[in-house]
Amino acid sequence: NSGANISGEGDVNNSGNIDNTGSIGSSVSNTGNGKIDAEATWTGSDGKKYSGSLDEAIKNAPKGSTIKIEKDIEIKKDIEIPSDVTFEVPEGIKIIINEDAKIKVPKDVKLINNGVIEVKKDGKLENEGTVENNGNLVNEGEIINEGTVDNNGKVDNKNTTINNGTLNNNGNIANDEKADIKGNGDITNSGIIDNNGSITIKGNITGQENISGS
Numbered sequence: 001n002s003g004a005n006i007s008g009e010g011d012v013n014n015s016g017n018i019d020n021t022g023s024i025g026s027s028v029s030n031t032g033n034g035k036i037d038a039e040a041t042w043t044g045s046d047g048k049k050y051s052g053s054l055d056e057a058i059k060n061a062p063k064g065s066t067i068k069i070e071k072d073i074e075i076k077k078d079i080e081i082p083s084d085v086t087f088e089v090p091e092g093i094k095i096i097i098n099e100d101a102k103i104k105v106p107k108d109v110k111l112i113n114n115g116v117i118e119v120k121k122d123g124k125l126e127n128e129g130t131v132e133n134n135g136n137l138v139n140e141g142e143i144i145n146e147g148t149v150d151n152n153g154k155v156d157n158k159n160t161t162i163n164n165g166t167l168n169n170n171g172n173i174a175n176d177e178k179a180d181i182k183g184n185g186d187i188t189n190s191g192i193i194d195n196n197g198s199i200t201i202k203g204n205i206t207g208q209e210n211i212s213g214s
Contacts, residue, residue: 042067054079061085069093069115075123080104081111089115091135097123099141105129107147113137121159133171145185157181163201169193175213
């Protein structure tokens with residue numbers, strides 16, 4: 001499907017592949033074992049699995065469901081993950097938050113990154129809920145944490161991270177030269193923080209013996 005739309009109220013019984021560069025309407029479910037090449041999938045309130053664009057997933061995913069990213073995406077505008085939804089970036093998938101774009105994670109939302117999230121210069125990742133990073137989080141813009149960040153993977157901080165919540169590091173954080181980690185929150189460090197920039201935290205820092213660098 002190139003540039004056209006698949007829409008309706010029925011099911012797509014798919015045992016092969018549907019390569020879609022148009023859109024697959026949010027009322028169409030995939031009931032087969034095949035693959036639909038869409039930006040995101042989610043489970044509707046009827047228990048069926050739906051496929052479509054990220055915008056469709058954000059609009060239609062019900063509370064308690066999971067939005068799973070299915071292909072590499074560039075975020076070019078501000079988006080907010082819906083209330084009481086889990087947002088999953090699987091292994092092998094990359095999300096790029098472009099200049100002047102933002103992903104907001106509200107209080108009752110969990111973002112799970114098993115792939116790559118890259119925040120470009122002047123882009124933002126704003127968290128009031130929970131971010132669980134098991135993959136690679138690259139920050140060339142700004143990360144603002146007012147909730148909880150659990151890092152079990154790798155964080156490459158190349159610009160500014162503002163931590164006014166809780167940062168639990170069980171993995172590796174590289175704070176580059178001229179980069180800074182600052183704020184009023186707490187850091188619990190059971191992993192490694194390689195600091196070549198500035199760390200100015202007014203809250204509590206535990207595991208300082210595992211913070212190396214200047």
